[in-house]
Amino acid sequence: MPTRRQCANALRILAVDAIEKARSGHPGAPLGMADMAEALWRHVLRHNPANPRWPDRDRFVLSNGHASMLLYGLLHLSGYDLPLEEIENFRQWGSKAAGHPEYDLDMGVEMTTGPLGQGLASAVGMALAERLLAARYNTPEHAVVDHRTYAFAGDGCLMEGVSYEACSLAGTWGLGRLIVFYDANGISIDGKVDGWFTENVAGRFTACGWQVLGPLDGHDAAALDAALAAAHADEGRPSLIICRTHIGYGSPKADSAACHGSPLGAEGVAAVRQALQWTEPPFVIPQDIRAAWDAHERGQALEAAWQSKFEAYRAAHPGLAAEFERRVRGELPADWADTARRLVEEALNAREDLATRVASRKTLETLVPRLPELLGGSADLTGSVGTLTAASTRLNPPALTGNYISYGVREFGMSAIMNGLALHGGFIPYAGTFLSFADQAKNALRLAALMGVRAVWVFTHDSIGVGEDGPTHQPVEQLNMLRATPGLHVWRPCDTVETAVAWRSALESPCPSVLSLSRQTLPFCPRDAEQVAAIARGGYVLRHCAGTPELILLATGSEVGLALAAATQLEAEGRRVRVVSLPCAELFDAQDADYKESVLPRAVRARIAIEAAAVDWWRKYVGLDGAVLGMERFGASAPGKVVFERLGFTVPHVLRLVQSLLP
Numbered sequence: 001m002p003t004r005r006q007c008a009n010a011l012r013i014l015a016v017d018a019i020e021k022a023r024s025g026h027p028g029a030p031l032g033m034a035d036m037a038e039a040l041w042r043h044v045l046r047h048n049p050a051n052p053r054w055p056d057r058d059r060f061v062l063s064n065g066h067a068s069m070l071l072y073g074l075l076h077l078s079g080y081d082l083p084l085e086e087i088e089n090f091r092q093w094g095s096k097a098a099g100h101p102e103y104d105l106d107m108g109v110e111m112t113t114g115p116l117g118q119g120l121a122s123a124v125g126m127a128l129a130e131r132l133l134a135a136r137y138n139t140p141e142h143a144v145v146d147h148r149t150y151a152f153a154g155d156g157c158l159m160e161g162v163s164y165e166a167c168s169l170a171g172t173w174g175l176g177r178l179i180v181f182y183d184a185n186g187i188s189i190d191g192k193v194d195g196w197f198t199e200n201v202a203g204r205f206t207a208c209g210w211q212v213l214g215p216l217d218g219h220d221a222a223a224l225d226a227a228l229a230a231a232h233a234d235e236g237r238p239s240l241i242i243c244r245t246h247i248g249y250g251s252p253k254a255d256s257a258a259c260h261g262s263p264l265g266a267e268g269v270a271a272v273r274q275a276l277q278w279t280e281p282p283f284v285i286p287q288d289i290r291a292a293w294d295a296h297e298r299g300q301a302l303e304a305a306w307q308s309k310f311e312a313y314r315a316a317h318p319g320l321a322a323e324f325e326r327r328v329r330g331e332l333p334a335d336w337a338d339t340a341r342r343l344v345e346e347a348l349n350a351r352e353d354l355a356t357r358v359a360s361r362k363t364l365e366t367l368v369p370r371l372p373e374l375l376g377g378s379a380d381l382t383g384s385v386g387t388l389t390a391a392s393t394r395l396n397p398p399a400l401t402g403n404y405i406s407y408g409v410r411e412f413g414m415s416a417i418m419n420g421l422a423l424h425g426g427f428i429p430y431a432g433t434f435l436s437f438a439d440q441a442k443n444a445l446r447l448a449a450l451m452g453v454r455a456v457w458v459f460t461h462d463s464i465g466v467g468e469d470g471p472t473h474q475p476v477e478q479l480n481m482l483r484a485t486p487g488l489h490v491w492r493p494c495d496t497v498e499t500a501v502a503w504r505s506a507l508e509s510p511c512p513s514v515l516s517l518s519r520q521t522l523p524f525c526p527r528d529a530e531q532v533a534a535i536a537r538g539g540y541v542l543r544h545c546a547g548t549p550e551l552i553l554l555a556t557g558s559e560v561g562l563a564l565a566a567a568t569q570l571e572a573e574g575r576r577v578r579v580v581s582l583p584c585a586e587l588f589d590a591q592d593a594d595y596k597e598s599v600l601p602r603a604v605r606a607r608i609a610i611e612a613a614a615v616d617w618w619r620k621y622v623g624l625d626g627a628v629l630g631m632e633r634f635g636a637s638a639p640g641k642v643v644f645e646r647l648g649f650t651v652p653h654v655l656r657l658v659q660s661l662l663p
Contacts, residue, residue, distance in 0.1 A: 002289045004221045007042060008034040009276045010077060010289045012250065015069035016272055017282040018090035018097070019263050025091060025099070028247040028259035029067035029183065031272070032218070033152060036181050036243055039224035040150060041074050042292070048299030049079035052108045055328045056306050058147045059110050059126045059424065063119030063163075064154035064183065065100040066261065071109070072097045077285070077293035080108040088283055103423070103451040111423050112451050115443055117160030118416050120180060123151040124166040125420020125429075127178035127238070131400040132375070133426050137324050142313040144306070144324070148177045148232075155184065155193050158201060162444075165413025167238075171209025174398045176235035179228070184215060185247040191257045202242060211237040218243030236398070250275040327373045327426040330454070332507065339370050340504045344532060347496040351524045356517040356557070357460040359499040361386030367503065368392060368403065375421060377405035377431035379414050385432030385460045386517075411437050415444030415457070422453040428507060432458035434466075435475040435516055438482060448512040449487035455513075456506045462492065462516040463612035464647060465558055470637030479613040482514055483585060491584045492516040492611075494560035495525050498583045501535040505584070518558045520640055525560065525581075538587025539599055543567055543579035551662060552600065554580045554621055555610040559629075559649065563610050566654040575662070578604075582621075606661045612649060627657045 011034040019025035046058045062071045069090065075082045082096055089095035096107055100114030110126075113119035127149040134145040157163050170178055182201065186193050202212045211234045216223040224243070231239035248259030250272045264272065273279070280286060314321035326333070333339070343366055347359070354362070368374050369391040376387045392404040407414035411433050418429040433441070438459055448455055464474045482490045489509055491502035499517070506513035525542060534540030543564060551570070555563040560581050567577040580599055582588060588596070600607075600621065607626035609618035615630035622628060629648060636643055644650070 002286070002292050004038055004042075005035070007289055007292050008038040009278055010285050010293070011037060011070060011073040012272065012276060013278050013280070014073040014076070014087060014283070014285070016264055016269050018069050018072070018087050020266070020269050021088060021282070022091040023263055025069060025263065026066040026261045027069075027251070027264055028187070028253075028261075029064060029154065030070035030073070031249040031251060031259070032185050032245040032247045033067060033070055033183050034249070035219045035221060036152065036183065036224060036245070037070055037074055039221055039228065040181070041078060041295075043225065044228055045150065046147060046302050047078070047108075047295065048303045049108065049295050050300055051303060052080065052105055054303050054306070055425065056145065056147050059123070059149040061110055061119045061123040061126070061149070061151040062101055062113055063123070063151050063157045064116060065113030065119060067152070068097070068099065068101050071101055075108045077290065078295040082107055084283060111419070112447055115447065116154070116156040117158070117163040118444060118447060120151050120153045120157050120163045121166035121413055121416035122420030122423065123149050123178060123180070124170045124175065125417035126424040127170065127175040128173060128400070128417065129421045129424035129427055130177055131173075131175060133324075135399065135401045136372070137320055139313070139317065142309065142316065144310050144313050148179060151178075151180045153180055153182055155186065155197055156188055158182065159197055162412045162416055164204070165410040166417055167205065167210070168208050169407065169410070169413065169417070170238045171205075172397060173395070173400060174209070174236050175238045178238040179231045180238070180240050182240055182242045183218065183245055184242050185245045187247045187255065187257055187260060189257060189260055202240075205240045209237060211239045212242065213239060214242035215244050216242065218245035219249065323372065324426075330425065333370065339366070342366070343500045343504060344497060347500045348527070348532065350496065352496055353521050353523050354496055355519055355521050356493050356495070356499050357384075357386045357519060359493070359496040360458060360503065360515060360517055361389065362496070363500050363503045365389045365391070367507075371428070371507070372403070373426060373428050375403055375405065375427045375429045377407050377414065377429070379407050379411045379431070379433040379437070380409045381433055382406065384434070385458055387430065387432040387458055405431070407431065411440035412444060415441040415448070418455045419444055419448050419451070419453055422448075422455045423451070428454055428456070430456035430458060432460060434473060435459035435462040435478050436473050438475070438478045442481065445482070445488065445512065445514070446485055449485050452487060452511050454510060457512070457514045458517065459514055460517040461519045463518065463558055464631070464635040464643045465518060465520040465612065465640040466635075467640030467643060468637055471634035474635035475613070476631045476634055477614045479516060479611070480617045483617060487511050489513040489584055489586050490516060492557040493583050494555070494557055494581055495522055497525070497527065497532065498535055498581070502583065505536055505587070516557065520558065522558055523561050525564070535583065536587070537591050537595065538584035538589070539580060539582040541578055541599055542581040543577075545571065545576040545578050547576055549578035549604050550576045550606060551658060552578045552580055552604050552607045553610060553654075554582055554607060554618070556582050557611070559610040559612060562649060562651065562654065566651045569651055569655060570658060575658070608654065608657050608661070610649070610654065612644070625661070627661060629654060629657060
């Protein structure tokens with residue numbers, strides 16, 4: 001039987017061999033954290049490599065994702081679908097072993113990490129999901145939701161502000177099932193961190209309501225075991241285990257930045273082998289060590305025991321069991337199609353002039369009681385963004401019940417936690433703030449798009465129509481930034497009907513969505529059934545003209561009303577004008593060529609796009625012969641109507657642009 005250190009050394013050797021072959025990677029952290037990983041993965045972690053989607057598995061997040069070869073070694077040796085050939089092709093085109101972990105649940109990677117701190121923040125969301133599902137579905141006789149969330153994090157993760165935002169909430173919520181290993185090796189890319197990171201980390205986490213264990217020797221198996229036992233014993237507080245380790249353990253470059261992000265070189269790898277007394281050739285792991293790591297037998301036994309427990313639960317509570325399984329599968333309720341249809345019909349029949357933020361809240365009033373998986377929230381702007389409904393119950397620690405979270409002024413932390421909630425399964429998180437604050441949330445939105453998680457960001461106060469709050473709160477460039485993010489659906493609806501369709505699409509979509517909503521009241525737009533159906537295609541003809549159009553006006557959101565008013569004036573002057581509403585360009589761009597041609601015929605070269613946002617994004621729709629009425633400066637503090645008028649968002653200004661395009 002191999003020793004625990006030998007098992008840990010197998011992780012170290014796989015890491016240095018893969019990095020050396022790739023001539024690229026970060027050997028220091030895998031060498032330093034291997035003993036921590038052995039203590040957790042071989043002795044504590046509840047998981048089944050044969051079924052990485054087992055609902056009651058423990059979650060593991062490698063927040064310091066540059067240590068990816070540590071995770072790949074763990075997955076490979078434990079028995080997940082990560083063959084040795086993939087590790088030998090580390091960081092190469094097509095390899096599952098990418099430079100930083102990329103979300104692949106079938107391979108055992110719970111989330112994409114690399115931007116430091118976000119893995120830790122999303123682990124908070126995963127731990128919260130477990131507690132909320134336990135409160136909803138567990139009974140005194142049956143605990144069918146009963147797992148933990150573990151994360152590895154380094155000095156860099158704790159320097160990032162997002163980790164503090166999320167960990168502050170974890171302490172407030174008392175997430176005792178969250179356990180974080182802090183790899184305190186004191187080294188980052190620039191060298192020893194004592195020149196820029198000297199705070200009392202233990203004091204910070206204690207102040208946030210965490211149990212702090214250590215500092216302990218991160219290479220001491222017995223100390224790691226004791227810390228894990230203590231963490232498990234305290235279910236009222238999340239636990240931080242501070243581990244003093246040697247970055248680059250066993251290498252000549254240990255305890256220095258030289259081993260952080262560069263291969264060790266042939267001599268360095270040879271020195272590691274000698275220090276670890278490892279005599280096998282590259283990528284060769286002795287069979288007894290492989291057998292010691294293989295988690296299939298233990299994992300299948302754990303899952304079988306849970307499955308037996310769940311069958312008893314199903315017999316006692318068939319309704320709860322069916323709902324739990326549906327939510328875990330990510331399926332909407334059986335009556336969803338009827339709910340979605342009525343959402344749109346109610347908006348059509350009401351014919352209300354409303355701010356789209358208010359229209360969104362009215363839509364949520366219908367959705368929240370019917371979808372228990374919806375988990376709402378706001379970054380301290382609940383009354384302004386309209387995310388709280390009559391059916392919403394605020395999160396109530398320490399019991400951890402409710403379906404609405406007050407995240408505080410933490411846009412980034414909120415968004416990373418939303419990602420964790422969605423990744424865990426059983427929830428569709430949505431939360432709101434002002435569109436101008438999308439900048440603070442952007443990197444979490446980017447990761448959501450990379451992973452394809454289903455979450456909804458409600459960004460309100462979406463233009464210069466914010467008015468008196470001035471340019472700091474009037475978004476100009478944010479829509480372009482969001483639209484430039486692959487895999488993100490950005491909706492900017494113009495009225496109640498488009499808002500209802502936007503929500504329907506967001507909940508049915510497998511990718512993240514943004515709803516960009518107005519503060520000011522917008523007019524209801526009458527439509528026929530064909531136009532209503534076309535909204536879901538992202539762009540459609542809202543106003544037709546007799547014959548072939550000579551001019552097309554394109555707009556979104558609050559500027560659709562301006563386009564319609566200008567079209568009315570132009571038609572009174574004998575012009576043939578088509579108005580196109582483009583509430584979700586990503587969906588419109590994905591339509592077939594014939595449909596796009598039917599909406600924006602290439603023969604009509606006179607086009608004007610109207611949107612109170614940066615202009616450059618619209619060039620792909622209007623071409624060189626068209627014009628864009630948009631923002632080429634920041635806004636100003638004044639009543640919203642005045643700001644619109646002073647910056648040219650008026651019918652007369654549109655007519656002047658038309659005169660410059662048409663003879």
